Amino acid sequence: MMNKGRLYGVGVGPGDPELITLKALRLLRSCPVVAYQSADDKESIARGIVAEYLPGNQIEVQYHLPRALDPYAAQPIYDEVVIPIQEHLAAGRDVVVLCEGDPLFYGSFMYVFTRLSDHFETEVVPGVSSPMGCASALAVPLSYRNDVFSVLPAPLPAEVLEAQLLNADAAVIIKLRRHFTKVRDVLHKLGLASRARYIERGTMANQRVVSLDDMDPSQVPYFSMILVPSKSHL
Amino acid sequence: MMNKGRLYGVGVGPGDPELITLKALRLLRSCPVVAYQSADDKESIARGIVAEYLPGNQIEVQYHLPRALDPYAAQPIYDEVVIPIQEHLAAGRDVVVLCEGDPLFYGSFMYVFTRLSDHFETEVVPGVSSPMGCASALAVPLSYRNDVFSVLPAPLPAEVLEAQLLNADAAVIIKLRRHFTKVRDVLHKLGLASRARYIERGTMANQRVVSLDDMDPSQVPYFSMILVPSKSHL
CATH class of the missing domain: 3.30.950.10 (Tetrapyrrole methylase, C-terminal domain)
Incomplete structure (x- = not known):
């Protein structure tokens, strides 16, 4: 049976690219898939922070979690949004989800985490908040x-x-x-x-x-x- | 006139050495003086976190700020404790003060900062809290x-x-x-x-x-x- 991929929620810190951790750098350079949140018409802030470190040969997944939604209305939308990440993990590819600041502190990563961490090995790398x-x-x-x-x-x-x-x-x-x-x-x-x-x-x-x-x-x-x-x- | 040294308050994160930032790593490798807080009879936690990165040719300054003191009773003690750091800065040597977690969040670095930042160029490098x-x-x-x-x-x-x-x-x-x-x-x-x-x-x-x-x-x-x-x- 094929091994599933691992999910990494990686904090990239508050904005200065030099404020990412050594662990974040190692993972975002080595994982085959890098995912990040951004509105459809805007560049991802988190990707911008680490752009200089990306090796250039990775699969990139952009997802959009609308911010202001009522939590209950948001659920089916979030369920759908995480599907591409889920598919990479199911296919055995490790996925780094880039998160501004810290992943578990007011971050959009929680909505990915709560949907996928029961099904895939998950590790969270804290960041400077x-x-x-x-x-x-x-x-x-x-x-x-x-x-x-x-x-x-x-x-x-x-x-x-x-x-x-x-x-x-x-x-x-x-x-x-x-x-x-x-x-x-x-x-x-x-x-x-x-x-x-x-x-x-x-x-x-x-x-x-x-x-x-x-x-x-x-x-x-x-x-x-x-x-x-x-x-x-x- | 001789240039004064710069004071760096550097967060080294919560404990995993891989959770220090790239900026912290650069500074703690390049500064001639590394200072850290520890009780007299104990190893410094902050120094322990970054021990593997230290080049081995630096001047090390250990200082001890007793934790439980009444703030007013503590003032003259803290004034005295920071003198060795102050002397290195006055002599033109940059000093990195290692801080567990983040330097400005419930840290002992504040007592160094409030005493020296008016007299020496000071930069604070946040850490994972x-x-x-x-x-x-x-x-x-x-x-x-x-x-x-x-x-x-x-x-x-x-x-x-x-x-x-x-x-x-x-x-x-x-x-x-x-x-x-x-x-x-x-x-x-x-x-x-x-x-x-x-x-x-x-x-x-x-x-x-x-x-x-x-x-x-x-x-x-x-x-x-x-x-x-x-x-x-x-």
Whole structure:
């Protein structure tokens, strides 16, 4: 009987190609199939991060998981999307799925993982996550000692964000885009705006740091984040 | 005038030597001075992670920041501890400070950073953080979509841990050691014990996964963690 292929979920880090791990590099160079998520009309961010390392002789599989779908409506679509990856694995080919940041932390890899990891040997390779990448890019210590640190998605209602920020010593707010103004208003209301730092495309070649109040809310890209670092700086 | 050296805070990841970044590897091989934190009587964990990559001709600086000190009592001690690093930088030698996980996320590097970054050019290289390393080692998706994710230090009082766990969709609990029983009791009380996963030395060669209720509370090492992954698995 033919051996099945192995599934690798590989974090490629926050954007700087030099921030991938040695293990990620080994696997993405040696696997016969490389898969990545991207919208149909756009280049894959994850593939762009590692493009310089790809040997050029691999099968590439692009898949698209629409982001904003209701979880229940999304299920049959995701079931279908992973079929090409499943077919390569069934045919005995190892597949590396490239993931921005870390594969198991707010990533689209989860939808591949939950569908295929019961059927194929699966290994996950962690990556540098964007909160840590952005903190380093800004040279801002995030959290100390017994701080409570929270990751807060900006689509949450203003009152939830407010309560969560009051509960945390340090936080990062992700998925900003059209929620930027709401988030900025909450930070001002809580007196946190002066401590908060906005960064977009942290560690990427086109990284940009703008002060919170100078930011044009209509120009916030997906890869942006607000850090609210801990105040204990001893 | 002689140029001052540059200070590099370099994350070496959660334990598996293959989980360091290409940038970390380049810097720790090329800098004339490598510094790391360790208790006087113990080997440095961070140095152990990268030992195989060190060229063998570097100056090594060991420093010890006692963990449990009151922040105010700690200040003069930390001021003194960083002096050898400061002297190398002043003499024009670049210094890499090795940091387990990520340098700006609950790390001892902060105390070096806050004392020296105003006086010397400083660059921070993010690393794979232990929550992500442990999630990958357990192959457990941590957080999805609009989940609130929190990092909770176990020394916090039981009622604080309880409130924070109720506020979060997913969490990791760090710094367990002698607080293990308190944390386990809180997880049972909240009905989270069946979802929680205990792991020690995640991604290291001596990694160990034990079910929460089988764990001997007197045997919990510093490098241990409880993950409470999100329940939305779609």
